[in-house]
Amino acid sequence: MQAAIRVQALAKRFGALRALDGVDLAVEQGEFFGLLGPNGAGKTTLISILAGLCRMDSGQAWIMGHDVRADYRRARQLLGVVPQELVFDPFFSVRETLRIQSGYFGLRNNGAWIDEILEHLGLASKANANMRSLSGGMKRRVLVAQALVHKPPVIILDEPTAGVDVELRRSLWTFIRRLNQDGHTIVLTTHYLEEAEALCGRIAMLQGGRVVALDTTANLVRSLHDRIHVRITLARGTWPAALVDRLSESDGLCHTVRLSDPGELEPLLAQIRSAGATIAEITIQQPDLEEVFVQTMRGSLTASIEI
């Protein structure tokens, strides 16, 4: 089966900045794929190249097997993009905006589908409102609707929930999940790692224009499962001298120890008690995607696991 998105040795510079430095990636049809990375990692540049908003310096990119340069019409017809910026055309109403966007994609009589999208996104009551009069959340929904007018099989959402309230974020999640269940391939960039962990089946992490991690979300989190953080606060006594080298952090009262196995906890506590100290509080932190992300971005993942 043709990959929904495939990029090969993609490179792009802006002056001295290497925005993309040889990216290889394939997103299969039907996937819910996450693209993570700090600001300036190259996520938006990658999306822009796929969408034809930006020219690549070298490399190749395909949407459903169609080259985004040589066969840009087909490639763009198969792709829906929700941009990061909250942009709108102040001259038009919501329905006019969607009709115009349909027309650009060659669809003249798209009323039934437009009504359906408006309904699903909770925009039906605002259909005839001017874009200017909408709240930020509503404008964001219209952007999602605009990306869907031509029923693209591949949908890219560039931080769709940035600056969006919790309720809208939840309803967008539900909506995007349903699109994915209906067979659309979804690529999501987000700053909320919780969001990526909840939604994405596979994740690529970008840093400095390179893919630094690429795996299923489950595997990425599992890779750190031997990294349990235990925070121990002492009510009385001091931290045993024999255990000082086990500390990863300490401020005198609160001590953090990293364990590779939950079984190590009991002997540790016994040692503390036998040294005459009393424990006031214990917090155990499981690793999550955020931890994976931070470690990956530090580029110290393998090194710290070896310790």
Add this chain to the structure above:
Amino acid sequence: MGASISAGFRTLFAKELMRFWKVSFQTILAPMVTALLYLLVFAHVLADRVQVYDQVPYQTFLVPGLVMMAILQNAFANSSSSLIQSKMTGNIIFILLPPLSHIEMFLAYVLAAAVRGLVVGAGVLLVTLIFVPVPFAHPLWIAVFSLGGAAILGAMGLLAGIWADKVDQLAAFQNFVILPFTFLSGVFYSTHSLSPAWQSVSRANPFFYLIDGFRYGFFAVSDVNPWVSVAVLLVALAALAAITLAMLRSGYKLRN
């Protein structure tokens, strides 16, 4: 695919028309009032002092120039302001994401700009006809030069809109290029009334040919042969179209 090409173009063209139509008070009525004010002031002040062509009173001479000036300025304003606004607000993305070709984009912007120029020009002409009788010697020439002039300035507006990064740059283009070129092209006078040196300077101004040829359509009199003016018009249009299409095709300032 053929159907979708024309549907994409038709939608962008219709959207560009709707854009100025929705604010027609500002885009159509206001420039008409400006042109009429020019007519009122210049005709009043100069009517008894200037005789440009034999048997053509100054008020009458002035009308085609003012109509052409309205066509040129409004065609330019339409495509340039649409582009710069879309770039500044970021909604240009809605045009860049769909499978519109550079030719479709070019035609849609330029034709919509031409329509606005022609609507304002026709409005100015109709209103001035109430006050000033104007002959229509060669309607075909009138049509050729009004269409050609509107298309040239529509393309120039598109080019300037793509090039400008800020509204001030566009305003500079408008104030330091478009305005002087139209004012010094013989809107208010015949270049025959100028000294030989200034006459040759005027001949280097492409806008002069648009207005002179247009005026020939009304009076059957012009400063230069209208066929020369048509040639200048066609060369200018072809050159501008080639440059603007190349810019759109390469994605210059739009897709980088």
